[in-house]
Amino acid sequence: MDITNLKFLFYGYSAAWIIITAFVLLLVSRGRRIDRELARLRALVENKERS
Amino acid sequence: MREKATYLLGALGALVMISNLHTIFVGLPDDALQGMIFRIIFIHVPADLVADLFFTIALVTSVLFLARKNFIYDSITVACIEVATMLILVNLVTGSIWGRNQWGVWWTWDLRLTTQLMKFVLYMSYLVVRPAIAEPTQKATMSAIIAIFAYADVPLVWMAIRLPNVRTNHPSPVLGNGKMAAVYNAPFGMGMLALLLIGSALVLLRLHQETSQREIDSLRRELHAA
Numbered sequence: 545m546d547i548t549n550l551k552f553l554f555y556g557y558s559a560a561w562i563i564i565t566a567f568v569l570l571l572v573s574r575g576r577r578i579d580r581e582l583a584r585l586r587a588l589v590e591n592k593e594r595s
Numbered sequence: 596m597r598e599k600a601t602y603l604l605g606a607l608g609a610l611v612m613i614s615n616l617h618t619i620f621v622g623l624p625d626d627a628l629q630g631m632i633f634r635i636i637f638i639h640v641p642a643d644l645v646a647d648l649f650f651t652i653a654l655v656t657s658v659l660f661l662a663r664k665n666f667i668y669d670s671i672t673v674a675c676i677e678v679a680t681m682l683i684l685v686n687l688v689t690g691s692i693w694g695r696n697q698w699g700v701w702w703t704w705d706l707r708l709t710t711q712l713m714k715f716v717l718y719m720s721y722l723v724v725r726p727a728i729a730e731p732t733q734k735a736t737m738s739a740i741i742a743i744f745a746y747a748d749v750p751l752v753w754m755a756i757r758l759p760n761v762r763t764n765h766p767s768p769v770l771g772n773g774k775m776a777a778v779y780n781a782p783f784g785m786g787m788l789a790l791l792l793i794g795s796a797l798v799l800l801r802l803h804q805e806t807s808q809r810e811i812d813s814l815r816r817e818l819h820a821a
Binding site: 548549550552553555556557559560563564567568571574575578579581582585586588589592 | 616629630631632634635638639642678681684685688689692693695696793797800801803804807808810811814815817818
């Protein structure tokens with residue numbers, strides 16, 4: 545078994561999964577921020593309509 | 596309902612990917628020339644093909660936005676481009692790692708590699724320019740124009756290893772011409788399916804966020820106007 549080959553194969557798949565996971569985490573964190581902001585603005589509009 | 600479908604697609608994609616990884620690493624023989632590093636093809640090529648599919652959808656929706664001025668097309672465009680650009684990064688990084696092992700260099704200014712890097716830079720410029728424009732119609736129009744312009748690079752990448760009289764280090768095409776051993780077809784197809792499912796789930800997730808962002812912008816305008 546060629547260890548150099550195996551090392552680079554490991555680097556390749558690790559890099560791919562790190563990029564995909566980082567992108568998913570970025571999307572999830574952005575989604576949470578958007579949901580919080582939306583809830584805050586909806587509450588503000590509701591309060592303004594009541595008053 | 597849409598949220599459940601998104602998570603279902605993502606989970607299905609992850610399952611297909613994990614089961615395919617088992618086949619790739621345990622079930623396949625090493626390549627006679629490259630040894631075990633050839634297995635990188637099962638993520639390197641599908642990442643580009645799935646990205647190109649999303650770029651093509653983005654091209655169609657950009658044209659539709661310019662023709663109909665419906666913002667849903669703009670939302671689909673940005674969702675597809677963001678996910679596809681991430682997949683191009685996967686393609687570039689895995690290709691570079693393969694190149695370091697097989698060619699002895701991380702990068703070379705070969706026609707195929709350069710046009711692929713251009714693709715990444717062009718679509719990154721779309722993602723960088725977009726938030727800089729505040730007015731929604733202007734933002735969507737400018738974004739659609741950049742997306743159409745950037746797509747010009749997609750066929751260039753495809754042609755880079757097919758044109759006659761072009762010297763390239765990149766391996767010649769192996770798909771659809773019988774140059775790839777039949778035993779690799781199934782894991783390659785499964786790799787495509789896995790990334791397509793995961794990519795589609797991410798596009799749907801991003802599309803949902805873009806719709807919410809539009810609602811946020813509209814609520815902000817409503818509050819400022821009051």
